[in-house]
Amino acid sequence: MNIDNKLKNLPLTKSNPKTLEVLxxxxxxxxxxVADMExxxxxxxxxxxxxxITNSSFGYEYKPTSYFKAQKKWYFNNYKIxxxxxxIVYSPSITTTITILIENFTSASDGIIIQPxxxxxxxxxxxxxxxxxxxxxxxxxxxxxxxxxxxxKNKAKLEKNKVLIICNPHNPVGRVWTKEELKQIIEICKxxxxxxxxxxxxxxxxLFNNQFTSTLQFINNYEKIVVCTSEAKTFNLCGIAxxxxxxxxxxxxxxxxxxxxxxxxxxxxxxxxxxxxxAYNNGEYWLKEVINTIEKNxxxxxxxxxxxxxxxxxxxxxxxxxxxxRKVYKDTKEMFSHLTENSGIGLNAGHWxxxxxxxxxxxxxxxxxxxxxxxxxxxxxxxxxxxxx
Ligand SMILES: Cc1ncc(COP(=O)(O)O)c(C=O)c1O
Numbered sequence: 001m002n003i004d005n006k007l008k009n010l011p012l013t014k015s016n017p018k019t020l021e022v023l024x025x026x027x028x029x030x031x032x033x034v035a036d037m038e039x040x041x042x043x044x045x046x047x048x049x050x051x052x053i054t055n056s057s058f059g060y061e062y063k064p065t066s067y068f069k070a071q072k073k074w075y076f077n078n079y080k081i082x083x084x085x086x087x088i089v090y091s092p093s094i095t096t097t098i099t100i101l102i103e104n105f106t107s108a109s110d111g112i113i114i115q116p117x118x119x120x121x122x123x124x125x126x127x128x129x130x131x132x133x134x135x136x137x138x139x140x141x142x143x144x145x146x147x148x149x150x151x152x153k154n155k156a157k158l159e160k161n162k163v164l165i166i167c168n169p170h171n172p173v174g175r176v177w178t179k180e181e182l183k184q185i186i187e188i189c190k191x192x193x194x195x196x197x198x199x200x201x202x203x204x205x206x207l208f209n210n211q212f213t214s215t216l217q218f219i220n221n222y223e224k225i226v227v228c229t230s231e232a233k234t235f236n237l238c239g240i241a242x243x244x245x246x247x248x249x250x251x252x253x254x255x256x257x258x259x260x261x262x263x264x265x266x267x268x269x270x271x272x273x274x275x276x277x278x279a280y281n282n283g284e285y286w287l288k289e290v291i292n293t294i295e296k297n298x299x300x301x302x303x304x305x306x307x308x309x310x311x312x313x314x315x316x317x318x319x320x321x322x323x324x325x326r327k328v329y330k331d332t333k334e335m336f337s338h339l340t341e342n343s344g345i346g347l348n349a350g351h352w353x354x355x356x357x358x359x360x361x362x363x364x365x366x367x368x369x370x371x372x373x374x375x376x377x378x379x380x381x382x383x384x385x386x387x388x389x
Contacts, residue, residue, distance in 0.1 A: 001293040002040040003368050029346035037236040037366035044282035052274040061268040070280035089245045094228040095121050097245045100259045102129045111161035116354030119171045137356045145173040156192040163195045169202040172362040173322050174315025179213045186218045196225045202318045204234035210316040223249040235279045294319050297365040297372045304376045319366040332358040342382035345375045
């Protein structure tokens with residue numbers, strides 16, 4: 001996989017000195033935190049973008065049939081999902097969609113169930129909309145995270161809880177929920193009339209022969225499901241890609257669509273459209289290479305950590321690894337500052353994903369094998385110098 005050697009010249013969030021100072025207290029770090037890739041984007045996407053930029057002007061655009069055809073083919077070939085054009089709502093970002101869903105389908109102080117440790121924006125959106133966070137924490141059993149279904153049932157029954165947000169594949173722990181697990185989730189939502197928001201942004205990065213199942217496969221059984229997804233992560237297009245919400249229920253979709261209309265959020269970005277159409281039509285080979293590289297990186301980490309006290313929670317999907325430092329440190333804040341200072345690598349502290357992530361760290365491995373192994377070496381050295389435990 002080619003690494004983009006021009007990254008240093010780009011104003012990327014992950015290396016923004018101001019952000020690094022706020023989060024890590026220093027700026028001279030190798031940033032391996034934000035979930036975007038360091039790979040050069042697929043050639044067909046580059047070519048399509050160059051062609052679009054050099055050929056013409058940028059008037060208002062709509063999405064032509066060829067765009068939808070490409071998108072439909074992608075979903076059918078990869079997930080056997082028959083996308084219905086009428087069920088898609090385009091959204092600038094998944095977080096925007098979740099905010100709009102919460103504001104329209106719950107009231108102030110209603111409870112929203114999340115499964116920490118989990119993508120922190122879920123928690124932030126719930127707080128910003130003045131709703132309450134109800135936690136259904138994941139359980140770590142034999143180095144694999146599991147859903148606590150009994151706890152989920154108990155919380156779903158409570159009148160105040162109106163929505164469940166799941167993340168599949170799960171960021172940061174890397175689980176790809178099985179069909180059986182999803183079936184149980186749907187049953188619980190159905191029994192308790194919960195709106196299920198299924199964030200499937202990481203669906204395309206499925207590792208080691210695991211099988212991704214979309215909650216869309218259960219739509220005939222339960223209609224109160226909104227799938228939020230995007231190919232931004234998949235094709236390293238976070239700086240330009242948008243997202244979609246797939247909503248089969250007419251009432252829910254109409255309410256969401258009219259809110260998007262109210263705020264005029266439905267505009268087509270010419271470059272997003274061109275990039276995604278090229279990705280859907282000709283990006284498959286590139287994605288396979290990415291997945292091979294990620295798997296290779298994980299195998300290297302496994303080898304590197306064999307004799308270490310740091311445990312790898314092996315991901316089934318996503319391009320992050322979740323590292324367990326519980327045998328090394330006692331205090332999560334001390335761990336974070338000690339590791340940051342002594343390794344020089346900028347990782348996400350596990351507690352950013354909720355206190356259930358205490359003494360864990362998330363590392364982005366969508367980069368070269370050399371960079372990943374060097375970083376692990378540095379982390380191991382820092383750990384070896386640790387006198388905090
Ligand atoms: C699970 C999950 N959802 C959503 C996002 C962000 O999506 P958006 O930028 O479209 O809000 C991320 C980014 O890391 C993510 O991990």
